[in-house]
Amino acid sequence: MLRLSVCLLTLVSVPASAIADAVPTKEAAEGTFAERPFSPYANRTFPERPLWGDTHLHTGLSLDAGAFGNTLLPDDAWRFAKGEQVISSTGQPVRLARPLDWMVLTDHTDLMGFAPDLQAGKPGVISDPKGLEWYEGYKAGGEEAGKAAFDIITNFSQMTLPEILLESYSPGADAFAFTWEHIVLAAERHNDPGQFTAFIGFEWTSVPKGFNLHRNVMLRDGPIRALQVVPPVTQPPYGNTDPKALYSWLEDYEAKTGGRAVAFAHNGNLSNGWMFPTEDTYHGGQVDEEYVQNRARWEPHYEVTQIKGDGEAHPYLSPDDPFADYENWDIGNLDITELKTEDMLAGEYAREALKRGLMLEEKFGVNPYKFGMGGATDSHTSLATAEEDNFFGKSVSVEPSPTRIQHPFIANELGEIPGDLLVASGYTAVWATDNTRSAIFDAFKRRETYATTGPRIGLRFFGGWAFDEGDLETRFLADVGYTKGVPMGGDLRPREGDGAPNFLIGALRDPIGANLDRVQVVKGWLDADGAMQEKVYNVAWSDDRSQDADGNLPEVGNTVDVETASWSNTIGASELITVWSDPDFDPNERAFYYVRVLEIPTPRWLLYDKLRFGIDLPEDAQLIHQERAYSSPIWYTPG
Amino acid sequence: MHILKEPLLHFILIGAAIFGWFAIVGPKDESAERGDAIVIDDADVTLLVTRFETTWKRPPNDVELQVLIDALVREEILVREARNLGLDRGDQVIRARLAQKMDFLSDAIAASVDPEDAVLEAYVAANPARFTKPWQKAFDQVYLGDQPVPEDVDTALTALTAGREWSEFGVRSLMPRSMPLSPPGAVDAAFGPGFSAALVPLEPGVWAGPIQSGYGMHLVRVTETRPEYLPPLTDIRDAVLIAWRRDTAEELAQAQYETLAAQYRVETPGSGE
Numbered sequence: 001m002l003r004l005s006v007c008l009l010t011l012v013s014v015p016a017s018a019i020a021d022a023v024p025t026k027e028a029a030e031g032t033f034a035e036r037p038f039s040p041y042a043n044r045t046f047p048e049r050p051l052w053g054d055t056h057l058h059t060g061l062s063l064d065a066g067a068f069g070n071t072l073l074p075d076d077a078w079r080f081a082k083g084e085q086v087i088s089s090t091g092q093p094v095r096l097a098r099p100l101d102w103m104v105l106t107d108h109t110d111l112m113g114f115a116p117d118l119q120a121g122k123p124g125v126i127s128d129p130k131g132l133e134w135y136e137g138y139k140a141g142g143e144e145a146g147k148a149a150f151d152i153i154t155n156f157s158q159m160t161l162p163e164i165l166l167e168s169y170s171p172g173a174d175a176f177a178f179t180w181e182h183i184v185l186a187a188e189r190h191n192d193p194g195q196f197t198a199f200i201g202f203e204w205t206s207v208p209k210g211f212n213l214h215r216n217v218m219l220r221d222g223p224i225r226a227l228q229v230v231p232p233v234t235q236p237p238y239g240n241t242d243p244k245a246l247y248s249w250l251e252d253y254e255a256k257t258g259g260r261a262v263a264f265a266h267n268g269n270l271s272n273g274w275m276f277p278t279e280d281t282y283h284g285g286q287v288d289e290e291y292v293q294n295r296a297r298w299e300p301h302y303e304v305t306q307i308k309g310d311g312e313a314h315p316y317l318s319p320d321d322p323f324a325d326y327e328n329w330d331i332g333n334l335d336i337t338e339l340k341t342e343d344m345l346a347g348e349y350a351r352e353a354l355k356r357g358l359m360l361e362e363k364f365g366v367n368p369y370k371f372g373m374g375g376a377t378d379s380h381t382s383l384a385t386a387e388e389d390n391f392f393g394k395s396v397s398v399e400p401s402p403t404r405i406q407h408p409f410i411a412n413e414l415g416e417i418p419g420d421l422l423v424a425s426g427y428t429a430v431w432a433t434d435n436t437r438s439a440i441f442d443a444f445k446r447r448e449t450y451a452t453t454g455p456r457i458g459l460r461f462f463g464g465w466a467f468d469e470g471d472l473e474t475r476f477l478a479d480v481g482y483t484k485g486v487p488m489g490g491d492l493r494p495r496e497g498d499g500a501p502n503f504l505i506g507a508l509r510d511p512i513g514a515n516l517d518r519v520q521v522v523k524g525w526l527d528a529d530g531a532m533q534e535k536v537y538n539v540a541w542s543d544d545r546s547q548d549a550d551g552n553l554p555e556v557g558n559t560v561d562v563e564t565a566s567w568s569n570t571i572g573a574s575e576l577i578t579v580w581s582d583p584d585f586d587p588n589e590r591a592f593y594y595v596r597v598l599e600i601p602t603p604r605w606l607l608y609d610k611l612r613f614g615i616d617l618p619e620d621a622q623l624i625h626q627e628r629a630y631s632s633p634i635w636y637t638p639g
Numbered sequence: 640m641h642i643l644k645e646p647l648l649h650f651i652l653i654g655a656a657i658f659g660w661f662a663i664v665g666p667k668d669e670s671a672e673r674g675d676a677i678v679i680d681d682a683d684v685t686l687l688v689t690r691f692e693t694t695w696k697r698p699p700n701d702v703e704l705q706v707l708i709d710a711l712v713r714e715e716i717l718v719r720e721a722r723n724l725g726l727d728r729g730d731q732v733i734r735a736r737l738a739q740k741m742d743f744l745s746d747a748i749a750a751s752v753d754p755e756d757a758v759l760e761a762y763v764a765a766n767p768a769r770f771t772k773p774w775q776k777a778f779d780q781v782y783l784g785d786q787p788v789p790e791d792v793d794t795a796l797t798a799l800t801a802g803r804e805w806s807e808f809g810v811r812s813l814m815p816r817s818m819p820l821s822p823p824g825a826v827d828a829a830f831g832p833g834f835s836a837a838l839v840p841l842e843p844g845v846w847a848g849p850i851q852s853g854y855g856m857h858l859v860r861v862t863e864t865r866p867e868y869l870p871p872l873t874d875i876r877d878a879v880l881i882a883w884r885r886d887t888a889e890e891l892a893q894a895q896y897e898t899l900a901a902q903y904r905v906e907t908p909g910s911g912e
Contacts, residue, residue, distance in 0.1 A: 048815040049829050083824060098828050121735050132732065139731065167694075174693070189877065195822070456828070458813050475806055477813060508813040511831035511853030574785065574854055575813055 046482050050429035051440060052456055053102035054081070054384040055303060056203070056216050056266065056376030060089075061179055062108040063156060065380035066115020067138070067149035069396040072382035073116070074105055074186035081384050082196050089396045094383060097390060097512070098456070100427075101435055102197035104218045105187060108205045109231040110156065110239070113179030114169040124175065130155075130162045146397065157207060157335060159235060170238035171230050184226045191222070193436045202231040204263070206241040210335040211282060212270035215246055215263040216303065216376075220441040225259035242283040247294045262444055266303035266376065268353070269311050270334040273344030276353035276369055278360065287368075292360055295368035301444050302371040304350045304451050304630055305426040306378040307394050308409070312596070312630055313351045313522075316342055321536045323520075323598060326625070327423045327453075336415045354633060355524040355532040358590045361637075362526060372447030372489045372632035373594070375426025375454075386454035388627075389565070391424040391605040398422070402613040405606065405621075420621045424605040425453040429629075431487060447489025450595075452629040457516070458508030461488040461595045463634035465496040467504045467579045477506050477577070488594075489632040494639050500585035501636060505539060506577040507597045507629070515572025516542060517556040517598040517626060521580060525591035536596075539580040542573035558601045560624050565603045565611050572600035587638060594633040598626045655898075677715050679708055687711065745895050749888035754880070760872055762883045769882065770875055775820040776838050777863040780830075781809035785855030792849050796858055799846040805860070814854065820863055830854070 059077045060070040071089045072080075080086045083099030117125050118135055125131040137148025155161045169175050184200050191198040199218045206213040219226055232249040233239035250261050268275030274282040281287060304311050309329030318324040332339045346352045350373065357369030377384050380395040391400075398404040398419060409417040429450050432443040443449060450459050460477060464485025471480045481504050486493060492501050507519050518541040524534045538553045547553050559567045582593070607623040609615065617623075687707045691699045699707060727733055763770050781799065783792060799805055806816065815829060823835035831853025841847045841861045848858035872879065 048818070052828070099824050120739065121732060123736070126732055135732065139735070189881070460813060473811065475811055475816060506813045511829065577813070
């Protein structure tokens with residue numbers, strides 16, 4: 001009896017046997033092969049297939065996700081990512097078409113763990129009058145619950161949360177530490193080296209005045225290191241919204257634990273120009289030597305496409321690129337407290353940031369915006385869905401239902417982001433030799449990743465000085481690529497001879513997806529006058545088309561039947577491979593090159609909603625789109 | 640005695656004991672008449688001090704302690720008066736909290752029991768699919784294009800079977816030529832659904848096909864096979880324990896509820912007649 005009563009007091013304890021650090025793996029050698037053995041299969045240390053994952057997902061532990069009714073916790077999120085069927089918070093059975101290979105679970109750190117306690121009406125929450133009000137709203141459900149959730153988010157962004165609640169769910173409080181432990185141990189339980197990699201991570205949710213400066217953080221390490229710390233927050237007095245504070249935390253983490261971590265930003269499109277500064281930072285600092293060094297050191301990756309918009313390019317910045325106008329969100333900042341103006345756009349989009357990076361490198365000798373590309377869902381449903389026909393929305397309030405598209409993402413007197421603009425995007429593919437924390441993390445560090453808006457397009461991209469048409473005949477493309485060049489994310493080796501760099505590029509459609517329309521190379525450079533330039537080249541395409549004198553290619557066509565949400569692979573190509581050489585190369589100009597692959601047109605998630613629910617859509621609703629992949633760049637620096 | 644081997648019954652007995660024990664040692668009926676003494680004893684003070692220390696990492700000073708005690712007295716008086724006025728009845732928050740505390744008791748029982756390996760073995764045996772590791776196969780593949788003519792397929796198969804160097808064969812493609820030992824999910828992720836199922840009947844070391852993938856037709860040679868297997872309990876004990884506790888807690892909560900519900904006669908509109 002006594003023993004049992006003791007057990008009652010230790011309800012929150014977790015099995016300690018789950019603690020074990022990540023299994024270290026052999027370092028995957030890459031780059032040149034000094035000597036080739038006779039057997040073409042021996043010593044093949046490069047990856048055979050990309051590993052697919054999501055770098056950004058929220059569970060019910062996140063303040064906003066939980067307040068909006070997400071009751072699924074990390075265990076559910078991990079099981080779903082691994083391909084198991086789960087029941088969503090709205091009671092719908094859901095499953096991925098194909099499991100992911102890895103994932104980073106990134107719950108918001110501010111007030112981490114508050115939401116489940118709110119849902120349960122824990123005394124720590126309802127003892128506060130505001131907490132009680134929210135709890136009663138939550139219990140009432142429907143509109144009342146929505147109001148309560150919105151009030152919580154408003155109080156969070158206005159920094160007017162009740163002090164006692166803030167204290168109880170911030171660093172230093174038990175509830176905060178236990179939630180972190182919950183996150184860490186759940187990841188550890190689901191980490192299965194070789195089969196599925198579960199990264200420990202979090203989202204540092206800096207959003208001063210509604211300007212989105214969010215960063216996700218992923219750790220290379222297991223619980224032994226992760227549990228020596230608690231993650232940082234942004235709400236004063238416990239945290240700070242200045243990215244410098246995050247950099248200090250990362251530095252401390254590595255120093256204290258001997259672990260490794262990286263941060264990566266997302267949604268520059270909701271920062272109103274503050275994501276990629278060149279002069280002043282939002283927090284009153286300067287883009288100086290310290291800034292560029294910190295940013296280059298801690299942020300080798302950028303989440304370029306996700307549910308809240310695609311951030312590769314914008315038509316205002318790239319007027320000559322007919323495909324730049326894709327799923328852009330350019331109405332205002334995150335809570336539309338300030339509308340967007342055109343001068344803000346340059347500080348928001350990845351392509352422009354890569355160009356700015358060249359300019360800053362010229363100035364400081366360090367490129368702060370030398371990042372690899374990735375895609376993520378940023379779902380707040382615990383469900384990493386990025387496929388159009390299986391899209392579970394941004395939050396529990398917009399899980400599949402006949403009315404979900406009527407819910408705006410946000411609406412106020414200044415403007416509105418309507419619900420049909422949500423993007424069923426995206427995933428990150430990683431070229432790593434092993435499916436382990438260390439191998440995937442190291443691939444992030446060397447930027448050997450690419451983004452897609454959801455489909456699993458295969459993409460190889462190598463840069464060098466000696467690729468030729470003959471290389472296309474090889475049956476071991478990657479072998480040639482790694483031997484004669486560098487993979488995506490790398491720096492071109494020092495120039496050989498007096499020619500231009502050339503690139504070995506191969507794209508393979510998703511095995512259950514749509515054919516490919518074209519492969520493009522996007523080049524950005526700093527010209528002799530120090531001005532930033534860009535150009536998009538069509539380098540490989542399907543069907544019997546030819547470019548005109550200006551390099552324009554006719555459209556691939558469209559097979560989508562809007563009555564049935566079907567399309568056919570009678571246009572486009574299964575695979576596109578080419579060697580492309582830069583026709584405008586100037587050896588004195590800094591440059592970067594990345595690949596964009598376009599699929600043939602396919603239905604957007606909205607069309608599936610329309611057909612499955614039999615609903616009417618707004619007339620201007622977009623039903624068809626061309627999904628795509630973005631490689632990490634390869635950089636050229638004059639010798 | 641067979642009856643004691645039934646875990647569920649076990650828990651119900653333990654549960655009954657715990658509920659009984661709580662009934663004995665738990666706080667007595669708190670409603671009281673006006674004029675009764677309010678006694679703050681040493682145990683109460685110790686609790687206040689502990690709570691304070693949890694938050695502030697130091698004991699309270701005398702002034703702080705007095706404030707805490709005054710607050711407790713005030714709370715006690717107001718709670719008693721509120722009860723006398725019946726303010727606790729029909730309050731959704733209080734009702735939900737009380738119901739939740741009962742759930743905590745059942746969860747706690749499941750979480751507090753460390754089952755014998757035999758119990759977990761039986762659980763695994765009853766749910767083999769949840770713990771079985773899928774088969775893995777390694778294979779080489781030659782891609783023949785999306786619609787090869789049958790004669791070409793036959794020619795290729797004959798040549799490969801005769802030992803022609805396979806890596807120089809077939810249509811060039813970005814698909815992996817050789818897959819390392821991979822479970823069905825990884826195979827289908829790379830080649831499309833159904834490809835892994837087509838590998839199952841293939842004999843190792845022998846070229847076979849054509850097999851349809853999401854891209855077209857392939858000839859395939861399985862090079863290594865590892866059958867599906869149920870790992871020994873020692874390798875999966877944590878996962879089994881978590882699953883067992885989750886299931887047991889649910890069963891227990893339901894059984895507990897049914898035991899309690901059996902003591903009531905429930906009438907709802909339309910149920911009486």
